[in-house]
Amino acid sequence: MVNHITLYQHGTLALLVPGLLKGTITMSELLKHGDTGIGTGEGLDGELIILDGKPYHVHATGDVTLAPKSFRMPFANAHFARYTPLAELENVNQAELNKQLVSLSRAANTFFSIKITGTFSNIQTRAAVKSRPPYHTLAETAENQSVFTRDQINGTLIGYYAPQLFEGAAVGGFHDHFISDDRKFGGHVLNFHLVKGDVSYQLFDTFEQHLPVSDKDFMQHDFSKDDIAGSIQKSE
């Protein structure tokens, strides 16, 4: 039986902060937990968006390829899609839209996903440049990322909302990735204006947090000295 009410997460945002960027889950394992999702590759190798079971990998060059099953990630979210229509919206920016989504969904205290298909203008995305050991911290990576913009583009945005209580494990609030209809443009969403789009959402009652307990670097790290919330808010 397919589970539509669980959001699976491998890794935490917190482990990206000090640069614990080893790939600790494969794409084939991740896809057991969903046909829809977002993530990043080992060493913060670009940005991933999974749609209908297909994992699109947006590289720092801007190129988009399909990630192989052996592709390894330090952080990813996945779930099995069963979105419910929420609204048809026009002429709204990201901040306004997020505010409306929390209000319309009445789900500020739980996890949910949003899916927006439509026409976007002034959309700005980023894709991190892969680092090799010793890995960069999240702040260093943010200084070394590619930023892409498109004025008018049709595509799909997949976002995950986490309650503020889970800031650090996830991004408190929305974490959005994008892929264009022609599958040639995408990444982690920094900003956008929605010209016109269908917004749907999917509410979760369970957050399944999987941790890379076999990774010694993760298990032995002292997180008490990391500015987790500050670093995530700056970079995400």
Add this chain to the structure above:
Amino acid sequence: MVNHITLYQHGTLALLVPGLLKGTITMSELLKHGDTGIGTGEGLDGELIILDGKPYHVHATGDVTLAPKSFRMPFANAHFARYTPLAELENVNQAELNKQLVSLSRAANTFFSIKITGTFSNIQTRAAVKSRPPYHTLAETAENQSVFTRDQINGTLIGYYAPQLFEGAAVGGFHDHFISDDRKFGGHVLNFHLVKGDVSYQLFDTFEQHLPVSDKDFMQHDFSKDDIAGSIQKSE
């Protein structure tokens, strides 16, 4: 196949802070997720400890009964036990023991459970007094709880450790409940001295956080004004 690497949690510590104390899971549902666990009843009705599938309910009167399958809880943890021996310890207090456990288990960055069977002295437990709607806040409940002490007693302590990152969802650090061998004394552990005991532990790679999304009071609550960390540290 029984899952020994997942810690299930219904509700969060955070929702106890403003007094969202409605029972949103039944004991029969909870026991599907484990044969071992801890929790509290609707309205913070006493303290629960589940051992070998038996849910002992420590009332504010100090009496211990078995909770029925229909018993409802706002917060609980459960897992299927498969503990590994960690150490045989003598003459150690709670703070020293907790420090040793984190060091011996090398598991500060993930969730794990501890089980201690042995002889305890100066053990202090508490059991909250059930409140009815409008429910008490966690701070009000803490002012209105029964505290019990025993000088020498044999029994079992079940504790859950959560990484600091998850403070608020869980208790960051250890959250311990106790039941005596004669099943006549127990509760939420405030303090103890371990005379001699066998300490075992069980490491989890998955934290399954279930939220009461059908409870309107929970879904509509504004958590931004609650002092979650402060209230938990004071009360737990």
